Amino acid sequence: MFNQLKRLWSQSLMNEALDKTSQTELLTSLAVMAWFVEAKDPYTGGHLWRVSQYAKLMAKHERFTEVDTARIGLGGFLHDLGKVSIADNILKKPTPLSEEEFTIIKSHPSNGARLLAVHPLSNLVIKAVELHHERPDGKGYPHGLTSAEIPVEAAIISVADAFDAMTSARPYSAPKSKAKALAILKDNSGQQFEERWVNVMHSLDEKQLLDEVLMHSDDGIPLHECQSCGPVVTQPSTAEANDLIACPLCNAEMRLMKEHSNWVAKPTGHYVSLSENQPKEDTAMIKRFIAQTVAPLNNATY
Template sequence: MRAAKPFGGRPPGGLLRANGRMRCDVRADGRRVRAGRSVTKWRKRPSFTSEMSAASAGSQRVSLRVLSWPFRHIRWKIVLPYAFLTVVLAVIGSYLATKAVTDSLQERFENQLAEAGRVTSDKVVRKEKEHLETVRAVAFTDGVANAVKAGDRGALMSLVQPIATNAAVERVEVLDAEGNRVTALRLSNASSLTYEQVSDADVPASWPLVQRVLQGQSDERGDKFAQIIQTSSGYVLWTAGPIVTDSGRAGVVLVGTTLETFVRQSKAEALADVTVYDFTGNPLTSTFPIGERTSAEEASLNMPPAIVDDSIKGSVVREQRSLFSRGYDLLYGRLELRGQVVGLYSVGLSTDFIFNEGSSTRTKVMLLFGVGIALVLGIGLYLTHQLTKPILRLVRTAKLVALGDLTVRSGIITADEIGILATSFDEMTARLQRQHLSTIRALTSAIDARDPYTMGHSVRVGQLAMMLGRELGLEDTRLARLEIGGYLHDIGKIGIRDAVLLKPGKLTPEERTIIEDHPTIGISILSAVDLPEEVVRFVQDHHERLDGSGYPRGLREDEVSIQARIAAVADMYDAVTSERPYRSPMLPGEAVDLLRSEQGRFLDPRVVVAMSAVVDEWEERRKLEPALRGFKLPDLDLPKVTV
């Protein structure tokens, strides 16, 4: 039959040319059809609308993939909700912990401020009590009244000074019945309780509390009075009481404490800054360094008029104010002595403590929770990694198996469900590999069995190629493909007529050409089979030579793949060591010498060296393994059917 003419000329409308590599096709009756070096194929030209639709769909798919990327992996499906919940709980925990600490600090601050106000109010009462005790001690000491009447300053000092020293009072003055100063003592050294005589321009007789005593006034609390008086040495809290004799009033005793000392002692007890005001809200003295500040800064300490009115009425008022570049909470109240309001006061605590402590606490809590989050996430990521690591490994193995690599194994050996699944998968893959190889072996052995001189040739080439690849250091996946390529390398001979294939004598040039077509026929047969590229190369190029004298493509040097180089050595060695009708088989040593004589020009020297290294092991296997000897097709004696 005449060979079919390949389709050529101009393409039909809407079709594009795509060149393939097939050189021939095979008819259903087994006869080959020569078609040259390549076969022209045609495909449908896509329309502009379909191209735009495809582009839009592709863009949408990319967007969806980007948005869904974290949830495409089981690791992130576990970690992200876990991390989100951890962060939410950490934020809520940090807020609640910080709020609890801040509320506690605020409550402590408010209690401390209230306690400071109470301490200051009690301090002035205690100070008045100390004054009264000293006033009574002086007034009722024998000899004091007579010394006052006589104006005996020396005698009076000898009587009064021990009392003042014992009470550690700051100021003591004794006046006669007309209000003239008889003696006046001032504490000059608090540590040694040393007193000095006072000689200033003050006129105690003009003071309202002295006048009341001199006039013999009294109230529901008695005949003693207290008042804050401005003296030449500053504001002083005075308590006055009469010196009484049988004949009447002999004089007045004054016991006083400067407001500067009072606020300093109050601050030491109240642990807050104390300020004393007059009834207009102007500060008289304060533990704030008002003397070291500008007038504007000192003016900022004044009490607002509304707070002055409320404080005089007895209300306790709290105010937040910025003083001297710091935030303060001020608590206002009134100073009461013997039932009378003698002045106003405020106690102040800096709110910077709360903010600083709150900020510090917030930082510490956030740091603590941050470390906790990091630990939780770290442990979670580690556990997730440990959990998903075998799953991802199994997924990678499954993908490789799906691509046709049946040599890979997951290698997961654990006692849990994942380990059981991986073991089952590996066993299934191994079974598929065995079945796959067994099927290919059976097919190629059946093809080889057509010729009694080539029985087992394909199996031997596959096994020998695998040994050579292992000797050259190729990985297991490539070794498996070498084995399959060896099994299938002569499958194209199925398309060669028996008259040519089994011819016992020397082939004519035309018959040689027909035989040399078997790699191309093999590729045509295998084109419908999804085989790895390395297997295809083995089948197509196992007769290629380094000098370009091989067939069917005449490749040279680097164009010849490592699969083809291994195939050439394995195929040649088995061919020359196998019996042929026109010659006897060579011995292994002779065959290796022949290969060495061909290296460099036809064969790869590295592969020839590898063959020399494995030849003894290979020949031992060839003797022991029946599969390497092939099998013979049975002779079927079928009865004749008479029609």
């Protein structure tokens, strides 16, 4: 994949303008890489999609242009790209990180920015990728920026990222309720999070728009819980009733079924082999996401 990226980027850099096909190929390659980074952690299924959707909802609420909304949504999907350089034993650690390990994790925004530095479309997302862990009070990373220095896309994604992290299961903590997560955002408003975007999240909740994203991995596709060991199990966007999926941690097999128009996943009592349960990118979801992103960007200037 790295060779493919290098080839695509080098070819594109020779042209002053990128056609739609080149845009799509370049953005798809980044999205697939980001998806595989996420797939390495059995507790974060659908995180990139949800952060992107929350970010776009916030941008739309504030009547951002279609182009800016697309940029922000793309930044949300790619914000953790730099974790590609973090060792699996740290990303998958089932207990809280040590100080040294957390220092390594804190390198992922800068790593992502370095990865994007020579990308011909870097200005679409590089600020979101590098600065989504900055804080208004100056206690964030990697640069310790204060409120006035933090780009709006990074401030938006910071709130979306934190909300999804709090409402998702972790190996050492249960997911918080939506109400509790929103209350924590409010308590840290103006310090860890920009007040404007905390207020927008509360407004979105009042309009019941957060529920369309919460605990989903795609439009209308809910997350499932492994009854054997606890992590979430994602459902491919093209899945059909009676298809089989498996827990990414313990390999417990589950059968997808529709009950009253709702998807459920029921354990079969079987376990698949590790070789059968390797991550496979959700090609349909990624293609649809990129197509939706590229369309409003066609007239943008890079």
